[in-house]
Every structure is written in structure tokens, then in C-alpha cells.
Amino acid sequence: MKSVFFTIVFKELKSFMRSAALVAVVLYSFTIDIYVAGEGIDIEPRNVAVGYVDNSSGGISKKILSNLHSPEFVAPVQFLSQKELSNAIYNKEIMVGLVFDNDFEKLYREKKNTQLNVLLDATSASQGFTTLMYLQSILFSFEDIQIPLDLKIHKLFNQNSDNKSFMALSELLSLITMLVVILTAIVFVKEKEDGTWDIMLLMPIDAKLTILAKTLSQVIIVMGGVILSLGFVIFNIFDTPMNGSFWSFIFLTFLYTFSSAGIGLFVAAIAKDVMQVAQFSIVIMIPLIFLSGAWTPIYTMYPFFQVLSFFSPLRYYIEGSESIFYRGTSFVDLYPYYFGVVILGFILYIIGFKKIGRLF
Amino acid sequence: MADFYPVDALHVSGVSVGYKDKIAISDVSFEAKSGEIIGFIGADGAGKSSLMQAIAGIVRFSGEISYLQHKYHSPKEAEKIKIHTGFMPQGIGLVLYDTLTVDEHLRFFADLRDLKKDAAFLAYKKQLLHMSGLSAFAERQAMNLSGGMMQKLSLICALLHRPKLLILDEPTTGVDPLSRLELWEILRNIAKEEGTIILVSTAYMQEASKMDRVMLFHNSKVIASGTSAELIDSIRPYVYEKSLADNDENSISFDKVIYSLDSLNLSLHEPTLEGLFFVNALKERKKIANFAIKSREDDEVIPEVVMECHGVSKKFGAFVANEKIDMQLKKGEILGLLGANGAGKTTFIKMLLGLYSIDEGKLTLLGQSIKSGKDRQELKSKIGYVSQHFALYKDMSVKENLLYFASMHRIEKKTALSRIALYAKELGFEEYLGSFANELPLGVNQRFSIAAALLHEPLVLFLDEPTSGVDTLARAQFWQILQKLKEVWGISILITTHYMSEAQFCDRVVLLKNGQKVADDTVSNLYERFPKAKDFEDIFLEFYKEKA
Numbered sequence: 001m002k003s004v005f006f007t008i009v010f011k012e013l014k015s016f017m018r019s020a021a022l023v024a025v026v027l028y029s030f031t032i033d034i035y036v037a038g039e040g041i042d043i044e045p046r047n048v049a050v051g052y053v054d055n056s057s058g059g060i061s062k063k064i065l066s067n068l069h070s071p072e073f074v075a076p077v078q079f080l081s082q083k084e085l086s087n088a089i090y091n092k093e094i095m096v097g098l099v100f101d102n103d104f105e106k107l108y109r110e111k112k113n114t115q116l117n118v119l120l121d122a123t124s125a126s127q128g129f130t131t132l133m134y135l136q137s138i139l140f141s142f143e144d145i146q147i148p149l150d151l152k153i154h155k156l157f158n159q160n161s162d163n164k165s166f167m168a169l170s171e172l173l174s175l176i177t178m179l180v181v182i183l184t185a186i187v188f189v190k191e192k193e194d195g196t197w198d199i200m201l202l203m204p205i206d207a208k209l210t211i212l213a214k215t216l217s218q219v220i221i222v223m224g225g226v227i228l229s230l231g232f233v234i235f236n237i238f239d240t241p242m243n244g245s246f247w248s249f250i251f252l253t254f255l256y257t258f259s260s261a262g263i264g265l266f267v268a269a270i271a272k273d274v275m276q277v278a279q280f281s282i283v284i285m286i287p288l289i290f291l292s293g294a295w296t297p298i299y300t301m302y303p304f305f306q307v308l309s310f311f312s313p314l315r316y317y318i319e320g321s322e323s324i325f326y327r328g329t330s331f332v333d334l335y336p337y338y339f340g341v342v343i344l345g346f347i348l349y350i351i352g353f354k355k356i357g358r359l360f
Numbered sequence: 361m362a363d364f365y366p367v368d369a370l371h372v373s374g375v376s377v378g379y380k381d382k383i384a385i386s387d388v389s390f391e392a393k394s395g396e397i398i399g400f401i402g403a404d405g406a407g408k409s410s411l412m413q414a415i416a417g418i419v420r421f422s423g424e425i426s427y428l429q430h431k432y433h434s435p436k437e438a439e440k441i442k443i444h445t446g447f448m449p450q451g452i453g454l455v456l457y458d459t460l461t462v463d464e465h466l467r468f469f470a471d472l473r474d475l476k477k478d479a480a481f482l483a484y485k486k487q488l489l490h491m492s493g494l495s496a497f498a499e500r501q502a503m504n505l506s507g508g509m510m511q512k513l514s515l516i517c518a519l520l521h522r523p524k525l526l527i528l529d530e531p532t533t534g535v536d537p538l539s540r541l542e543l544w545e546i547l548r549n550i551a552k553e554e555g556t557i558i559l560v561s562t563a564y565m566q567e568a569s570k571m572d573r574v575m576l577f578h579n580s581k582v583i584a585s586g587t588s589a590e591l592i593d594s595i596r597p598y599v600y601e602k603s604l605a606d607n608d609e610n611s612i613s614f615d616k617v618i619y620s621l622d623s624l625n626l627s628l629h630e631p632t633l634e635g636l637f638f639v640n641a642l643k644e645r646k647k648i649a650n651f652a653i654k655s656r657e658d659d660e661v662i663p664e665v666v667m668e669c670h671g672v673s674k675k676f677g678a679f680v681a682n683e684k685i686d687m688q689l690k691k692g693e694i695l696g697l698l699g700a701n702g703a704g705k706t707t708f709i710k711m712l713l714g715l716y717s718i719d720e721g722k723l724t725l726l727g728q729s730i731k732s733g734k735d736r737q738e739l740k741s742k743i744g745y746v747s748q749h750f751a752l753y754k755d756m757s758v759k760e761n762l763l764y765f766a767s768m769h770r771i772e773k774k775t776a777l778s779r780i781a782l783y784a785k786e787l788g789f790e791e792y793l794g795s796f797a798n799e800l801p802l803g804v805n806q807r808f809s810i811a812a813a814l815l816h817e818p819l820v821l822f823l824d825e826p827t828s829g830v831d832t833l834a835r836a837q838f839w840q841i842l843q844k845l846k847e848v849w850g851i852s853i854l855i856t857t858h859y860m861s862e863a864q865f866c867d868r869v870v871l872l873k874n875g876q877k878v879a880d881d882t883v884s885n886l887y888e889r890f891p892k893a894k895d896f897e898d899i900f901l902e903f904y905k906e907k908a
Contacts, residue, residue: 195749198713198715198751199751199752201715
């Protein structure tokens with residue numbers, strides 16, 4: 001019994017290693033893709049293009065503008081009229097436009113209610129609004145307002161406010177989901193395509209054993225990829241902290257990959273060829289990933305979707321993993337996440353297992 | 361009427377086609393005159409299709425082809441002649457669209473060719489429909505046509521623009537005998553009335569007599585060409601009646617015939633076209649291996665009746681694939697399940713194996729009544745199966761494949777290795793043990809597939825079209841192996857084939873037509889029933905006509 005099980009597992013691993021295309025996809029996903037996600041997706045302002053129209057005499061305005069420097073801003077560009085500035089914003093050449101009216105300096109010097117006009121391209125929403133906050137704090141410090149209140153900030157879990165390691169980790173967790181689903185489905189669908197499906201069915205082997213062995217082989221491949229990614233990208237390049245236990249993350253990942261494999265089995269049961277695997281996987285996975293809180297916090301979602309998100313195993317996996325990495329939650333206190341992953345995973349795997357089992 | 365000016369002749373000189381490092385066909389030259397039907401005969405991969413594609417101007421080739429005084433050396437240069445050519449690729453209904461009706465197809469292909477739909481065209485369309493017997497089905501969708509009708513429709517679609525050069529790649533393969541006869545009737549009319557040059561390839565030797573000239577293809581070469589009668593005459597001195605005496609080293613014996621280049625002290629036998637392949641093998645000094653099968657290691661008792669079914673039916677939606685079939689497979693019997701593509705052969709085998717559920721009817725396998733999947737689990741180790749197209753794991757070597765199958769059947773590695781070594785030697789694929797399954801020649805693939813099915817020493821073998829596309833020699837070897845297996849192991853074999861001529865190697869044959877059993881008898885009984893029949897093709901034609 002055991003030997004048959006491992007023969008199937010080894011056979012699938014061997015097949016995988018011999019398929020150059022699949023190996024390349026997996027290696028790329030777990031290294032370069034995660035690196036790009038971490039480096040490339042940035043919500044902090046970087047190289048923001050600022051334009052201005054200065055109708056004032058130019059003393060105060062120059063001082064304000066001198067605060068807009070790299071790396072957040074590129075050197076401000078002067079425009080001769082507000083119309084020109086508007087056009088530049090319309091053409092996406094400028095993101096933030098400042099208009100200094102001709103009575104700007106006079107009013108300021110007289111300490112009257114002074115107004116600085118800001119034109120903002122709100123299509124680059126998050127960058128634009130963060131830029132606005134920057135501007136406000138520049139003006140505040142410039143003004144040197146004396147109020148007897150000060151903020152003393154203690155940054156928890158992510159002391160450097162490092163966004164990159166966060167994005168890279170989110171990407172890794174979503175990627176695990178995608179790859180397990182697709183790889184598991186492909187293992188079965190390839191047999192359908194090559195016509196070996198019938199031969200597989202005619203082996204005097206319990207269908208459960210075959211399905212389990214085939215899933216395990218793909219789980220092993222993805223776990224290998226996860227370790228690779230952790231070592232080379234997550235820890236080495238992005239220097240992500242690991243405040244909790246490494247092994248409890250690995251264990252959670254293992255449980256989670258099995259539950260995603262259940263979705264893979266479901267896809268394998270309904271897909272006729274590898275092309276359809278790709279199509280079905282995306283249709284099923286995208287809502288699951290969006291509902292998980294990987295890209296937007298769950299508390300900002302519409303209430304109905306917040307309820308739905310309880311049914312995404314990825315939600316528990318992401319929350320659990322972030323707790324392990326950043327908060328350093330101990331193994332015992334991780335039980336809600338383990339429960340979420342195990343219960344949903346079990347249900348998904350059984351559904352997938354039943355669905356593909358019917359073909360045996 | 362046909363005119364015989366060399367102007368419209370086709371000249372092919374020194375044409376070779378290669379893909380990467382493989383040569384598909386090398387150095388072929390021939391000429392064809394207006395109104396001639398030239399037949400290409402040979403196995404899959406022998407180079408027929410490649411040559412056709414070169415002439416049709418679809419693939420790159422070296423050498424020169426000239427037609428209608430236009431010389432071409434590449435697909436680009438061939439563009440000019442394409443308005444005069446019609447091409448029908450291999451595969452049943454490949455050029456058709458499932459949801460279009462017969463009439464819509466004709467209009468669609470006419471539009472593609474930019475034909476004027478004037479009175480003359482409509483008259484010709486009507487004539488084509490009439491000739492193909494499809495007039496009554498003009499409004500039927502392609503997916504509801506039989507294989508034979510699909511091929512006839514594909515053919516008349518290729519004829520719409522009245523091509524002067526018609527290239528047909530295996531239009532009759534897998535089609536029922538009656539439709540094949542009708543297809544040939546159409547071709548002959550077209551050649552005669554339109555003066556069209558027709559190049560047609562086929563897997564059936566029997567069709568050679570319907571061609572003006574035959575070219576035999578083997579291993580990327582044309583090994584002989586001439587009229588069917590000329591070719592048969594050319595090997596007359598080498599074909600002898602089989603005797604019990606040991607035959608000498610330089611001969612091949614198969615069925616009732618011995619082929620030898622040396623003169624033997626035996627009476628001559630009437631040669632067949634297939635004999636040319638054997639004689640060619642002798643000339644190339646190739647030996648047809650003599651297979652020895654050792655007796656099996658275990659001594660399982662095989663029941664007298666291995667498989668029995670009553671009233672077995674299978675439906676796919678409204679389509680009835682098998683209707684109330686009764687069949688019995690006895691111990692030590694080779695039962696041939698014959699029929700055209702779509703007759704229900706594969707569906708039937710898949711029901712026996714449990715790959716399809718049985719909608720209706722009773723099935724007993726190896727003495728055990730089959731009611732659910734559980735009843736089968738235990739039987740799986742007693743059944744050997746070779747699927748259509750020899751499906752095996754492509755990314756593993758022959759040896760790895762065999763070892764994998766062995767371990768699936770829980771055969772100890774030591775035993776498995778010794779059996780693999782034995783079969784590799786006996787069935788002659790030793791040199792290929794390290795190759796990947798998709799690199800093997802089809803004939804080797806076939807023998808290796810049967811080895812995979814034999815590893816666990818089954819009591820019964822189910823073989824689904826194991827000879828399709830395989831060359832004459834390999835097919836002969838394959839039937840020898842089956843005979844030996846039957847004699848030495850005493851196992852039963854159920855084999856499906858669309859080559860009617862292979863019926864003669866079976867103990868008993870069952871003929872399926874549109875999902876129904878139309879004949880079930882021993883070979884000799886059938887010959888007695890139809891004394892006028894020259895061969896099995898004729899016998900089955902009778903059945904098709906009878907019930908049509």
C-alpha cells in the first residue's frame with residue numbers, strides 16, 4: 001500500500017522535473033514575480049511631478065517649493081498660466097499643481113486668511129492623497145504652529161513602516177493559492193489530454209490513494225517553492241521580520257496548500273484540457289483572492305463582502321501568516337487561523353475529492 | 361471529356377520533405393496525367409501525408425513540382441496553382457463545422473473560394489449532392505452525420521470549385537465499407553468526367569485495385585509503383601505455400617504464406633499487394649523476428665466463459681452508441697470486434713472495462729456478475745488493456761513506464777525487472793528501453809504497449825484498435841504475438857479493428873454497425889454463408905447492404 005502511494009508521488013515529481021516549462025513557471029513565480037511585486041507596487045509617493053503657477057511676488061512660494069525634493073518629488077515645473085497647468089495635468093505630465101494667487105504673499109504677511117490652491121489628479125488616488133498629506137505637513141512645519149500637543153508615535157510590528165516586505169509576503173501567499181490550484185488540476189488533466197486517464201483508472205489501485213498521492217506530489221512542489229522564496233526573496237532581499245515560529249508558518253502553509261489543492265481537484269474534474277484549467281482557475285481564484293484581504297483590508301469592504309470573506313480560506317491563511325511574521329503570535333494563539341484553514345480546507349478538499357472521485 | 365495534353369500533367373521530381381532532423385519523405389519523382397487516379401499506400405509515418413502536403417503547397421520541400429506549366433519549389437510559389445487544386449486533410453470531418461448544415465457548408469466553401477452563385481453553380485451543387493447521396497440530408501447539421509457522410513461532404517466541399525488536381529489524404533480510413541465504395545464511385549466519376557488528377561492515400565490495400573497507379577510507401581521511401589496487377593506480378597516468384605517443414609533463414613512466414621528470395625522447393629501461392637512489403641523487407645535484409653512467449657508464472661484457473669453480456673446498451677444523450685448487445689468471449693479465444701469508426705466498438709470495450717457506466721443490460725466478467733464499481737476492483741488485476749493510440753506516459757522512458765505499471769500492480773521490483781527484460785527481448789524492443797514513449801516508431805510503441813498490458817499476467821486482454829496506422833510488417837508481427845499468447849497462455853483476447861481484412865486472424869468475429877450487432881460467427885462459417893465473397897471486405901459489404 002505504502003509503496004504504491006510513494007511510487008505515484010515520485011512519478012509525479014519526476015514528471016514535473018522533466019517538464020522544463022512547468023519548472024520555469026514555478027521558479028519564476030517564487031522568485032522574480034515576488035521580487036517584482038515587492039519592489040514595484042508602491043503606494044508611497046515617489047517621483048511625484050509637481051507643477052506650479054506663481055502669480056505672487058515669489059518669496060514665500062519659493063520657500064514652500066524648495067521643500068518639494070527627491071525622492072518623493074521631482075523638481076517642480078513652472079507654468080505661465082493655470083490653463084497650461086491644467087492641460088499638463090490632463091495629459092498626465094503633472095500629478096499635483098500649485099497655484100499661488102497674486103495676493104498670496106500679501107495676505108500671508110498680513111497674517112490674514114491665506115489660500116494656496118492645489119490641483120490634484122485624483123486618478124492616481126492613493127499617491128495623490130498621500131502627496132496631499134505631505135504638502136499639509138510641509139505647510140504646518142513651515143508655519144511653525146505652536147499648540148501644546150505633540151504626537152509620539154510607536155510603530156508596532158513593522159518599525160520601519162516598510163511596505164515592500166508586506167507586498168512581497170501578500171504576493172507569496174496569493175501565489176501559493178494560484179500555483180497549487182493550477183498544478184494540481186494539471187496533473188489530472190494532463191492524463192485526460194494524453195489519453196492515459198483510462199489506464200490510470202484501470203490500475204487495481206484505490207482511487208482515493210491515487211488522488212491523495214497526486215495531490216501530495218504537487219503540495220511538495222509548492223512547499224519547495226515556498227522555502228525557496230522565503231530564503232532568497234522574503235528574508236534575503238526584503239529582510240522581512242520573522243517574529244513568530246518558522247515551523248508554525250510552514251505547518252499552516254502545508255495545511256493551506258492541501259485545502260487549495262481541493263479547489264484544484266474541482267477544476268480538474270470539470271476541465272477538459274490544460275487551457276480550460278487556466279480559465280477555470282482564474283474565474284474561481286480571483287474572487288477568493290479579492291475577498292481574502294490580500295489587497296484591501298477586510299474592514300473597508302462592503303458588509304456583504306465582509307461576510308463572504310469568512311468563506312475564503314485565504315483570509316485565515318493571510319491573517320495567520322501576518323500574525324506569525326509581524327506580530328510573533330505564539331503557536332497556541334494561532335488557533336482561530338488554524339481552525340479556519342483546516343475546516344474550510346477540509347470542506348473544499350472533500351468537495352474536490354468527491355467531484356473528481358466520480359470520474360473514477 | 362478527358363484530354364491528354366501533357367500541359368495539364370503533374371510532374372513531381374526529386375521531392376523531399378523534412379522536419380527538423382527527421383526526414384518525412386525522401387526523393388520522390390512521378391508524373392500524373394489528366395484523369396488519372398494515383399494511390400499512395402503505406403503505414404502512418406511512411407511519408408504519404410508529407411508528400412501530399414508538399415504537392416498541395418502547404419509545407420516546405422526540396423525538389424521541383426510543376427503543374428499546368430507552373431514550376432514551384434516552395435509554398436509561396438505554389439500560391440498560383442491553388443485555384444486549381446482541392447485538398448482534403450486526414451481525419452474524419454476535420455474540415456467540417458459541427459453546427460453548420462450540409463447546405464450551409466456548400467455555401468460557405470463556395471464563398472471561401474469566391475464562386476459566383478449562378479445557375480451553373482446551383483446545378484453543379486445539386487449534381488454533387490445527388491452524386492454523394494446527400495440530397496436528402498441537405499438540412500442536417502454536420503455533427504449528426506455518420507462518418508461516411510462526413511467524408512462525402514468533405515469531398516464535395518473540396519470539389520465545388522472544380523479543381524483539376526484533387527489531393528485526398530486518407531478519405532476512407534475508418535469509414536464503413538459501403539460508404540467507402542460510394543466514395544470511390546464519386547472519385548472515378550470525377551476523374552473521368554472532369555479529367556481531374558486525383559492523388560489519394562489509403563490505409564487499405566484492397567482499394568489498390570480501384571487506382572490507375574499505386575505507389576507503396578515504407579519508411580519515408582516509395583518502394584514500388586505501378587498498377588496493382590503489375591506490382592502483384594512482380595513478387596509472384598517469391599511467394600510460396602506454407603509447409604510444415606522448417607523454413608530457411610532468409611524467409612518470412614506469415615499466415616498461410618512463406619516469402620523467400622531464394623527459390624524454395626514449395627508450390628507457389630497467389631501473391632497479394634501486402635506481400636510487397638514482406639519482399640521489400642527481405643530485400644533490405646531485415647528479419648521479421650520470431651517471437652517466443654514463455655508460459656506464465658502463476659497458474660490461475662481461467663473460467664470457460666471469460667465475458668458474457670446480455671442486452672447491453674449505452675446512450676449519450678439522444679445518440680445510441682450501443683443497443684442491446686449480446687456477446688460471449690470464451691476461454692482461449694481471439695474475438696474480433698469489427699466496424700467502422702463510430703460503430704460503437706470503443707464504447708463497448710469501455711463499458712466492459714467500467715470506464716463508461718452500463719445504461720442497461722447484464723455483464724459477467726470472469727465468472728463474476730458486475731453490478732457496481734466495487735465488483736471490478738478485484739478484477740482489475742486480471743485484465744490487460746491497450747487503449748487506442750497506445751496512451752502511455754510521454755515524459756518517462758519505456759523502462760520507467762513499465763516499472764511504474766508493475767508497481768501499480770504490486771509486482772515486486774525483482775520480478776518486474778526480470779519480466780521487463782524478458783518481454784523486451786521476446787517482443788523485440790530491447791534497444792528502445794531507454795527511449796521516451798513519444799520517440800518510438802508506432803510499431804515498437806504497439807509492442808511495448810502490449811508488454812505493459814501483460815506485465816501482471818492477465819487472464820483476458822482487451823485491445824482497442826491496436827493495429828490502426830501500423831505498417832504491414834508490424835501488424836503481421838503483432839498478430840503472431842497474439843496467436844502465441846493464446847496458444848501458450850490460453851488467455852482470451854477481445855480486439856477491435858476497422859481493417860476488415862484482419863478478421864481472418866480471429867477465431868470469431870462480431871460486426872457492429874451503428875451501435876448494433878449485425879453478425880457474430882466464426883470465420884469459416886461466414887465464408888460458407890457467402891460463397892461468392894473473395895475476402896472479408898466482401899462479406900461485410902453484404903451485411904451493410906442487407907441491413908441498409
